[in-house]
Amino acid sequence: MKSRIFILVAFCFCFQFSALAQEKKENKAEKQKLEEGLIIEGELDTKDAIDPLSPARAAFYSAVLPGLGHIHLKQYWKVPVIYAGLGAGTYFYINNHNDYKRYREAYKRRLAGFQDDEFYGSVTDKGLEEAQKTLKRNKELSLLVTAGVYVLNIVWANVDAHLLQFNVDENLTFMPHYKLNEFDNSGDVGLTVNFKF
Template identity: 60%
Template sequence: MNKSLVILFILSLFVTAVSFAQEDTLSLDVDDNIKLKTKKVKEVPDYDPLAPARAAFYSAVLPGLGQAYNKDYWKIPVAYAGLAIPIYFYINNDKEYNRFRDAYKRRLAGFEDDEFFGQVNDDGLIEAQRFYQRNKEISLLVTAAIYVINIVDANVSAHLRQFNVSDDLSLQPDFQFDEFSGKTHYVMSLNYKF
């Protein structure tokens, strides 16, 4: 019986040694200096569906504020110049209109001491009033149009700022060889990567 216990003990040591030897041969040593090559992916900002509406609202409250919200700072002086020029012409045309209107009112009241007396007749004063009144209205319309363009620009710029312009969508020429006919086909392929 002693012999069988000794053989069993030696056999168990052999099996244990073989199992440890197998574990050692299958184990991998990991080198800490190994670095993985990864493709650097551009970070895509989160899509904010309210950004265009917010930019348009800011631009409606104060012209140029929507452009500042979109970080298009160079557009702010353009917006103010676009609004200032027709406002200047409106004020200038209003002053001229008032000069001719006051002169015409004085002539209707019987005075002959207005600044245009002897140079412009009554019909000329009426025509000048119509001319400057029309120019005032055009200046007002141009001011309103530039104000609306300012709002639309802020809205569109906020939309385009969130537009995805990655390389995942591309249009490329491709050549396909037809094995049956032996001809090459030229095709355009639209590639989209997820």
């Protein structure tokens, strides 16, 4: 009986000694890493403070001058995209408007009895009416697309300003991990959720 107690005490002592040695070794390694500057825990992050008015400011700037909200957010590559959309809509509006005026003038001259318009012989009176309807619809659609791109520019700047303030740092992590179990040499699969204050 005494030998069993002795073996149990010796085992516990050895296990405790081994654990203390391992802990001391880990503390020494951690201290060395801290001294080398590899791992610094508890350091305060010097992140920019969240500005709750930034999305409203970006939207206002984009409303005043399209693309200015993205310049404010330092997303310069989006400005040419916005102006390409606005330019395309404006181009098609002006083109359809000029064609509409040409067909309208030709139609008015035909109703007045003249036969010297540029479409005489190739387009009938009914064709002039249909062309006017089509060009008017296309002109209105181009205006609608241009206004839509303008509104989209404002919404895009607002959403981007919101997303820039979204917290995606390492203190908020959700990642799978694989750990080797040291006691029985088997692998453990798990999921880690970190939330540090």
